[in-house]
Amino acid sequence: MKIDPLRPHAHEPNPEPPSADPSFELTALGDTNRSTVSVDGLLGLLQTTLTDCYIVSTGHGSSGPFVFRGPTLLALIQANLSADSTWSQVEVISADGFGTRLMADELHTPDPAGPIILAISMDGQPLTRQQGLIRLIVPSETDDALRQVKWVGQVNIK
């Protein structure tokens, strides 16, 4: 059976990155508009710092607080789409088959806990590949870490 990475799943977290290269593929409104985004590319965007972040796991206890830093997912989208493009959602998926879907609304109107970012540093140090580089951080999610996607491999704007 083919596993859908966007279906809720409560599997054990994968301890190992699926590859060594942290770059990911971005598709914007269809297959013809594809690009590769590197850590340097993200460093070229406005950086946002999130304090007091916890990674909460039902099975393994929680860790934190962490300070995560990187561009907002919205900043990446806005840097890659013209201002008049219409999009409604973004899929963020790792190569190990784990992912989440973000709605335009939650990007445009961030939760009081903070905006959704693509983290490239943690506690003032570059995030290592082992730690999840590049990692999606969704501050409003404090239940089960199922939206805290490590090793982002694909971002699909739809």
Ligand SMILES: Nc1nc2c(c(=O)[nH]1)N[C@H]1C(S)=C(S)[C@@H](COP(=O)(O)O)O[C@H]1N2
């Ligand atoms: N790519 C990827 N991201 C993932 C997972 C995973 O298996 N693969 N597991 C999730 C789950 S269930 C948990 S509890 C946390 C664990 O994060 P940590 O390794 O930083 O503690 O990562 C989340 N993000």
Ligand SMILES: [Mo]
């Ligand atoms: Mo988990």
